[in-house]
Amino acid sequence: MPDIKFAKLVVFVNCAVPGALLAWDAYHHRLGANPQEFVLHTTGMLTLIFLTLSLTVTPVRKLLGLPWLVQVRRTLGLYGFFYGCFHLLAYTWFDKAFDVAGIVADTLKRPYIFLGMFGFLLLIPLAVTSTNAMIKRLGGQRWNRLHKLAYLAALAGVIHYYLLVKADIRLPVGFGIALVLLLGYRIANKYFPAWTQKKPARAAAPKPEVG
Amino acid sequence: MLIKNSDGIKSSDITDENLYWNRRNFLRAAALAATTTATGLLYRKLNTPAKQQATLTPTALPTGGYALPTGEAATAFDDITNYNNFYEFSTSKEGVASRAQNFVTRPWTVEVGGLVQNPKTFDLDDLLKLAPPEDRVYRFRCVEAWSMIIPWLGFPLKSLLDAVQPLGNAKFVAFNTLFDPYRMPNQRGDVLPWPYVEGLRLDEALHPLTILATGLYGKPLLPQNGAPLRLVVPWKYGFKSIKSIVKITLTDTQPKATWNYVAPDEYGFYSNVNPQVDHPRWSQATEQRIGEWGRRDTLMFNGYADQVASLYAGMDLKANF
Numbered sequence: 001m002p003d004i005k006f007a008k009l010v011v012f013v014n015c016a017v018p019g020a021l022l023a024w025d026a027y028h029h030r031l032g033a034n035p036q037e038f039v040l041h042t043t044g045m046l047t048l049i050f051l052t053l054s055l056t057v058t059p060v061r062k063l064l065g066l067p068w069l070v071q072v073r074r075t076l077g078l079y080g081f082f083y084g085c086f087h088l089l090a091y092t093w094f095d096k097a098f099d100v101a102g103i104v105a106d107t108l109k110r111p112y113i114f115l116g117m118f119g120f121l122l123l124i125p126l127a128v129t130s131t132n133a134m135i136k137r138l139g140g141q142r143w144n145r146l147h148k149l150a151y152l153a154a155l156a157g158v159i160h161y162y163l164l165v166k167a168d169i170r171l172p173v174g175f176g177i178a179l180v181l182l183l184g185y186r187i188a189n190k191y192f193p194a195w196t197q198k199k200p201a202r203a204a205a206p207k208p209e210v211g
Numbered sequence: 212m213l214i215k216n217s218d219g220i221k222s223s224d225i226t227d228e229n230l231y232w233n234r235r236n237f238l239r240a241a242a243l244a245a246t247t248t249a250t251g252l253l254y255r256k257l258n259t260p261a262k263q264q265a266t267l268t269p270t271a272l273p274t275g276g277y278a279l280p281t282g283e284a285a286t287a288f289d290d291i292t293n294y295n296n297f298y299e300f301s302t303s304k305e306g307v308a309s310r311a312q313n314f315v316t317r318p319w320t321v322e323v324g325g326l327v328q329n330p331k332t333f334d335l336d337d338l339l340k341l342a343p344p345e346d347r348v349y350r351f352r353c354v355e356a357w358s359m360i361i362p363w364l365g366f367p368l369k370s371l372l373d374a375v376q377p378l379g380n381a382k383f384v385a386f387n388t389l390f391d392p393y394r395m396p397n398q399r400g401d402v403l404p405w406p407y408v409e410g411l412r413l414d415e416a417l418h419p420l421t422i423l424a425t426g427l428y429g430k431p432l433l434p435q436n437g438a439p440l441r442l443v444v445p446w447k448y449g450f451k452s453i454k455s456i457v458k459i460t461l462t463d464t465q466p467k468a469t470w471n472y473v474a475p476d477e478y479g480f481y482s483n484v485n486p487q488v489d490h491p492r493w494s495q496a497t498e499q500r501i502g503e504w505g506r507r508d509t510l511m512f513n514g515y516a517d518q519v520a521s522l523y524a525g526m527d528l529k530a531n532f
Contacts, residue, residue: 006239006242009243010242010243010246013243013246013247014246014247014250017247017250017251017254018250018254018258021251021254021255025259030259030260031260032260032293032294032305033260033289033290033293033294033304033305033501033502034294034304034357034499034501036499037357037499038260042258045258094499094506095506097505097506106494110492110493111492112492163492164492164493166355167298167302167402167403167473168298168302168402
């Protein structure tokens with residue numbers, strides 16, 4: 001059994017590194033010619049990366065038989081939400097100068113803004129119900145069902161990204177393929193668990209799994 | 212209580228508890244440091260704006276000088292030369308300067324033909340002798356809703372067209388960028404159909420604001436800005452101002468224009484700057500002026516309405532966007 005507390009610390013600190021470097025570069029005026037756009041794009045990218053990573057945990061732990069990995073999933077997902085908050089703040093501030101009416105109009109008029117907002121809104125209940133107490137209160141099964149929304153949020157995020165690029169669609173398509181593979185694994189796992197799972201090397205997981 | 216020590220380990224051999232924990236903590240600290248360094252390096256590799264290429268020392272730049280009559284000051288040279296849309300080199304605006312720095316622009320010829328009296332292939336140096344270079348400080352508005360003030364060096368396109376004498380049935384001017392995947396590495400991919408092409412109506416091409424630029428800030432153009440010769444049409448979105456031109460053709464039908472061809476719903480043939488006509492995906496009402504903090508309102512025809520609005524008198528600018 002790996003040292004889970006320490007593994008969680010490693011993940012927690014590493015997830016903060018991109019944000020810390022972004023802040024450091026901003027403080028030193030090293031974000032290039034268009035720092036507003038740089039912050040907007042970087043935080044958006046980080047949101048998608050961490051959402052995708054959080055969705056990668058379950059397939060990886062089942063494929064490799066590493067049940068303890070589930071312990072770092074919450075950290076990854078919450079960092080996705082955290083960077084998403086900054087992404088929304090950057091849009092609200094740099095693009096819209098806190099013009100609420102303008103943001104509402106933009107959201108209703110432009111599909112990519114709508115999908116971005118939609119994805120972000122979906123993340124809120126997931127973040128709120130991420131505590132141990134909330135998992136207990138909801139019960140594992142209901143919690144699991146609710147947190148399937150993470151796939152929908154990530155999908156909204158990927159389409160949001162795809163819709164806004166001008167011509168170079170490689171990155172959004174890459175995220176899309178990753179998402180399809182992850183979702184495909186979950187579906188395959190539902191019907192053919194014998195093919196998609198490896199028994200953990202050690203007999204029992206320390207805690208009842210949620211996931 | 213009896214403790215059996217069947218392994219024969221003497222109590223003096225047992226690692227001191229403090230030492231055990233120290234070693235453990237040391238390994239943990241090392242693991243933490245190693246992973247965060249790796250993450251940091253990965254972030255740096257993937258997402259740091261390329262170091263600005265210091266091609267001119269600040270002292271080499273003329274001081275003061277360049278500003279619009281409205282007081283809008285010229286954008287910093289480093290920003291103009293390190294933030295470029297030039298898909299022939301890279302689709303990343305920060306990545307163009309470094310990938311274009313070894314682009315060779317001599318020898319260079321420009322083939323001018325089509326519906327003209329005197330078709331001619333100009334050597335670039337002969338072409339530059341057609342008219343004296345002028346300082347033109349223009350607003351530059353990208354369709355992506357950012358903008359700059361650029362002190363161009365160039366001469367009116369009209370000087371070149373007068374030299375070849377358009378025929379009476381010429382109605383449009385078509386432009387081609389160089390196609391050379393060896394020198395423009397991103398042309399090996401198919402992110403856009405190559406070569407990049409653009410077009411103007413003849414009266415737009417003859418307008419005194421329309422120039423062929425050969426430099427900026429009093430210096431020859433750098434590759435990332437479209438060296439050695441590019442079009443500048445300040446009242447249109449930036450993508451109309453085609454770079455690294457090798458061919459100019461007078462035609463009687465509306466020529467193909469790359470972005471218009473790729474996505475006709477999004478980029479019109481005219482592509483005049485117009486805050487009232489949104490791009491289908493984003494607003495064009497405001498812009499991020501590079502070097503400024505807040506956003507500016509975008510001006511009709513990019514602020515050149517008094518000089519160019521008459522070209523479009525009676526036209527529905529929403530339909531002909």
